[in-house]
Structures are given as structure tokens and as C-alpha cells.
Amino acid sequence: MLPATPAFAAPTGPNDGAGVSAPLLSETSLRVATMATNLSGEEPGELYRDLLTRTDTEALRVADAISVANPDVMVLTGMDADQDAVNSFISDYLKSPDDERSDAGYPYSYLAVGSSGVQSGADLDSDRIVGGPGDAWGQRAFAEQASTVVLSKYPINQPDVVSVSTLKWDEVAGNNLGSSELSGAVAASIPVMHNGLWDIPIEYRGERVHILAAQTEPAHSSYGFGALRQKDELKVVADYIAGEDYVVADDGAKAEGLDGDRIVVTGALAQRTESTAAALALGADLGRDDALNDSGNFVIPNQGWNVLGQGRIGAEAPEDFQLLPGATPEAIETSDLIWTDIQF
Template sequence: MNRRCTTFAAIGAVVAGTALTTPATAAGGEPAVRFATFNASLNRPAAGDLLADLSTPDDPQAAKVAEVVQRARPDVLLLNEFDHVEGGAAVDAFRDNYLAVGHHGARPIDYPYSYTAPVNTGVPSGMDLDHDGVVGGPGDAHGFGEFPGQYGMVVLSKHPIDEDAVRTFQGFRWADMPGALLPDDPATPEPADWYSPEELREVRLSSKSHWDVPVEVGGRRIHLLAAHPTPPNFDGPEDRNGLRNHDEIRFWSDYVHPARGDYLYDDAGRSGGLAPGARFVIAGDHNSDPVDGDSVPGAADRLLDAHRVRDPEPASAGAVQAAHDQGGANAEHRGPARLDTADFSDDAPGNLRVDYVLPSWPLRPTGSGVFWPAPQDPTARLNDASDHHLTWVDLRP
């Protein structure tokens, strides 16, 4: 039996039932605050489709996603792959028609505060960025997508969001990152020349966007640092997606470091990174496993080793059982299966840890988990809501 699966019995007692827990009370009677990320796969093939699906209460996938949220009950939640609709109509429809309605005995959940904004997916660049000889289509957009807003992001919160203080970095240019890992055209002798100088003046770093969303929790401000870097595959020998994934992840590492973020600028023109000492939680589907999968080596470590970051290592028994039962690439993985958050193809890349909730010191983790019920759990029927699993961390604010 491979080393990724031998821990099942050992961790079963520790993580069994974590999918149904609610935020605990921290030492001293102070309630813990649950931060979570969930790539909910609420994306649709055409603009308007998601809003149409959420405008009625009978979309099966949306109902499963809502039930996962209701059972995990996060206080602050980042949803990845939620198609962006101007004005937030899709967010309102999801709250009203799904989150506010109990599913299979799960209690409704209310998020009075939310934040969403445009993303780069599907936004035309006007350039042949994928070198297929044709200008236009998802491969030439600023972020891969069939229409503007596909694979967007949403923050839902029980605590107030200071929208006036939100910083977005949708327009930050990749070439403006010092030492950027720009892709190289293997057919030419020049280095890092996949993009022309004219293209580099336009190519953006974020495949979706990077958001700094300040949330007021118990009189303290916690910056939710939200992103969804591109998958590190679906390209060619130039590895432009892998390199972009690395640098999208590096963005937050530089942003939270007091000596590395001076070069950054947001969409409002403000320069610099996060204020020294500010509390933060990095969250999102970063499409990078620390040791397995196709990402550039060390990419995930940019998060895990970032300044003041703590890694509570959210785990689940369901992930261990899935790696054991599915086999395939999972049998060759080096990372512990208990930390997996995504159920990918058994052949390649197998199940991976790609979804992260990483708090900063002095925030104190009091619990963590991944909503990945084992097959014998009645809620295992929710495991196909998405190919990712909701990942959460309880924090003493």
C-alpha cells in the first residue's frame, strides 16, 4: 500500500465528521471565525447561463454547492469559478434561492455582505497570445475564458466588508514583476520571447484577478487575499501557463512581505503591498500542489513559506479513502493524501492539494478541515458538487 494511503486509519478519528462541524469557541470563550475557500465550479459555457440557472431554485448542482456551504458554515467564504455578472445579480440569486433555503436538513445560512468584481477571464486582448495564428477566442483573452467574467470570484461574509478599502489588481502587468518567469519561444534563440515587446506592454499577470478584501471581525481588520491562478497546464513547451501560475502565486508572497511589495500597483493606481503587521488570510484555488502535479517546482512553497504565514494543514478522511480507492497517479504521489483538496483525473494528475486557507501570525488557528466526506458518510453524496472540496480554517480573531 502506498504511503499516501496508509494514514487512513490513523487520521480517521481525527478528521471524521469535520464536514459537519461548526466554528468552535476559542480559548477564553471568544468565538472562532471560520474562513473558507471553495472552487464551486459554478461556471457555465455562455454568458447569462449561470444567472438563468440560479434564478430558479431547481438547479441540482447549485443546490449541492449550497448544502456544502450550509454544512461547513464558514463565516467568510471565497467562491472560485462563480461567473461574474455585473451588478451582482447572480450572487443575490444564489443567496436568495439556494443559501437561504435549507437542503436535506441543513440549516439555511445568511451572508449579509458580499464582494465581487470583474476578472480577466474572457476579456479580449486583441493579440494572438496563444500563437495559433488567429486573434480572438479564449486562448487570446487576458485570462482563458469564453466570455468576460467566466470563472469569476465572489466573497461572502457574515462580517462587514470595507468595500471602500478593497484593492484589486486585475490590470497589473506580468512584465512589471521584477524577475518574472516570462515564457520563452523554444523555436527562437532569444530568451523569454514568447510575447513580443508590444504584447508585454499589455499582458496581465492575473488570469482572473487578485483582491485584497478587508473584513471587520470583532473590531479587528483581517485582509482576505483572494485569487485563482491559472492551471499550470493546457499549454505547450513554452509552459506559459505553468510560469504564469508560479508568478500569480508569487504575487501574494511579495504583497505580504514588507520589503518586497513596493513594485506592486492596484487598479486605482495605489502602489505598494500590505501594511506591515496587518492581519491577513490568503485563500483560493491556487492550482499548485507542494510536491505533486504539473506546477513549477516551488510554486506552492511561495505561499506556504510566505512572510508570517501559518499552515494549519486542513485534512479529511475522505481524501485518503479516495486516493486509496482511485489508485492511478495517486499511488505515485509523494504528498500526504489527507491534505488533498481536489479530485482530479486518476490517470494524471491524480488528487492534489491546490486549495489553501493560510492565516497570518498572530491569528491563531483553532481547527481546520476539508469537506470531503468518506463514502460511508451520508453527506458523501455531495462530493460531486465540484471537483474541488471546501477547505476551512477556524481562527481566533
């Protein structure tokens, strides 16, 4: 299996942190939000070109929600990890002077690139030809396609970001691989994470906060093993937090655990009914039975936080303080923005 392209973090504008104006930053609480998007092109650079028109329908939809919520940390799943596209989205949609939308500024971004889009070396789509998107992990055309992008008003500690994207499924303790139809070289080489798990430390009020962003097996996946894999993806998230030795990061380091740290687990965590219970159980393990979710997207702070408010922003949803039920509606590819306000 070819190595995955590493993820990277970078400021999204000229400010280095010292130049972030005070009104951008919350003084009493941290608002973390996530949203499943379709901000993706069929080839590298296509999303950037689409965004340059300043009329991209999906970008406008996402920007509208972000403008209303104005979160401190925004986790976008399903977005191409293209720095030019991210910069264009911020300048032309979130901060455009030509619209009536309230500006939302993000001096920092993390563009996650994991195992999806990396060629498997096998005929995964059974078309008798090895190569192309159908034979890549995640069935993607290139590594950055439909990945995870994190926008932050607070500095991202780039050297300490941890990526878990190449961990093989058969290396997961007590895995469900044996119950799948996979065998041989594919079973021995398939990554457990559909794309990856990223531990992104931010500096907030003098303390380190771990934003754990993940994007698990999507609802549209044609893989018959998707539900089994997703359960083990959620297990990896929990075991990374617990510091289980088998969880090895892409740089070869073993998970050290985050006991006692401030954590927020977020992203597209459960697009399948069978995995909803596992995602909710993850919230319970973190001491948070009131974890917010919508269509499989979750924001789960651990028990080190006080939850001040939660909500969902969408075309037909109230904008503020709506607690969502534990049951996940029918899975869809895009979703409303969901947010949680937390405080320590």
C-alpha cells in the same frame, strides 16, 4: 490591452450590517473557507437563469457543503461574478425554506472581476482569427465568467478593497517571463495574474482582517507558460503583502504592505505540481507551516492568528478537524470545501 472591468462589493440582502442577527456571527473565532466550483455559464446571465430552476446540480453540491461548514467568510472560485446569480444562490439554495438544508446567511458579497475575459488583441489560440474567448486573457468568453465571489457575514469595507489584475507580467521583479515562449507585444502586455488578486478588508470584532483572494492559472489551461506564470502569481501575492513597490493596484496605487495586519490568503492558489511548493512556502513566510490545502486550494492565515481547527467537507471526506497533508493531489476543476477556524 483594454482595461479590465472593475470589481465591486455590495450587500447581498436588505440588511446593512446593523440588521445582521447575532446567531449568524461567531463570537469566539472566525471560520474562513474556500471551494473551487463550476458555477459558470457560457454567456452573461446564463448562470442566473440556471439557478432560478432551484435544481442546478453544481449549486446544490456547493450549497450542501456551505450549509454543513457554515463559514463566516466563503471564497468561491470558478463562479460567475453576476450579482443576480449570487443573490439567487443565496436565496434559493443557501436560505431556501423548501429544503432540509440548514440555512447559511451572507449579508455581504464581493464579486471580483479581473483581467480574464479581456481581449488580448492577439491570436492566442493560433486559429488565425483575432477575437473570441480563445484570444481573451484567461480564455474566457466574458469578464465575469468563472471568477471569484466572496460571501461574508461581516461587513466588507468596500472603499478600501484593493484589486491587482492589470499588473503586467514583465513588470514583476525577477519574473520568469524570459523562460516562457512569449515574445513581442504579447509578452509586453500579458497580465501576470490569470484573473486577479483581491485584498478584501472585513470588520471583525473591532479589527480589520484582510481576506486576500486569488485564482491562479487553472489546471486546464492550454498555455505552455502556465507553470511559470503561476510561480510569479504566487510571488505577487507575497510581494503585495511585503509592500514591494512594483506591485501596483488597478487604481495606480503602489502596495503599502500589510506588516502587522491580520491576513488570510485563500483561493485556488496552486493547480500545478510545480507551484505547490511555492504556495506552501508562502504559508511558511506567513509563519504558518500548517496551511490547509486540497487540490491546490488553500486557506493560509498569517502568524497573527491561532488556528483552532481545520477540515474538509466533501462526498468522501470527514466533515471536521482533518488536517490535510502538504502534497497536492491530482489537480481537478472542482474540489471539496476546506475551512480553517482562527482566533486572535
